[in-house]
Amino acid sequence: xxxxxxxxxxxxxxxxxxxxxxxxxxxxxxxxxxxxxxxxxxxxxxxxxxxxxxxxxxxxxxxxxxxxxxxxxxxxxxxxxxxxxxxxxxxxxxxxxxxxxxxxxxxxxxxxxxxxxxxxxxxxxxxxxxxxxxxxxxxxxx
Numbered sequence: 001x002x003x004x005x006x007x008x009x010x011x012x013x014x015x016x017x018x019x020x021x022x023x024x025x026x027x028x029x030x031x032x033x034x035x036x037x038x039x040x041x042x043x044x045x046x047x048x049x050x051x052x053x054x055x056x057x058x059x060x061x062x063x064x065x066x067x068x069x070x071x072x073x074x075x076x077x078x079x080x081x082x083x084x085x086x087x088x089x090x091x092x093x094x095x096x097x098x099x100x101x102x103x104x105x106x107x108x109x110x111x112x113x114x115x116x117x118x119x120x121x122x123x124x125x126x127x128x129x130x131x132x133x134x135x136x137x138x139x140x141x142x
Contacts (some may be wrong), residue, residue: 071114072105080105089118091129094118097136 072080077095079087084105094101100121108113109115118132119125126132 047087068106068108070104071107072103074102074104074119077101077103084114091116091118094129094132094136097133098139099130101136 072084077088077091080091080103087103087105091101091103098121102119104117104119105114108118116129117125117127118129119133120135124135126135
């Protein structure tokens, strides 16, 4: 594993005494060495037959260069987590045009921007939603 670092976002839950209101409050970002994430991932795999939690797995760099962090690994659009519900709804158009599209969400270390990459049912990579939509429209009309 590389010796870089990644950012781990920790959320805390605040609940009133009567339990009526709850909110997620982002804690201060804390840098976590990638090696520590890898160790925690290995421990989670040993202790859990189903594999490591996706929130941990997704923060590991995809390459030894540490250039990107996978926020959501390549998978069906409908499987995007609730924190990306807006994207899930917007990207659902691709499945309506042609079933089987997949999406992967990535981020660069230290960046707040999360980029989406799209994969057609044939496995062709599209780096923008507009390109993927054009390909879906073309496939539908063919």
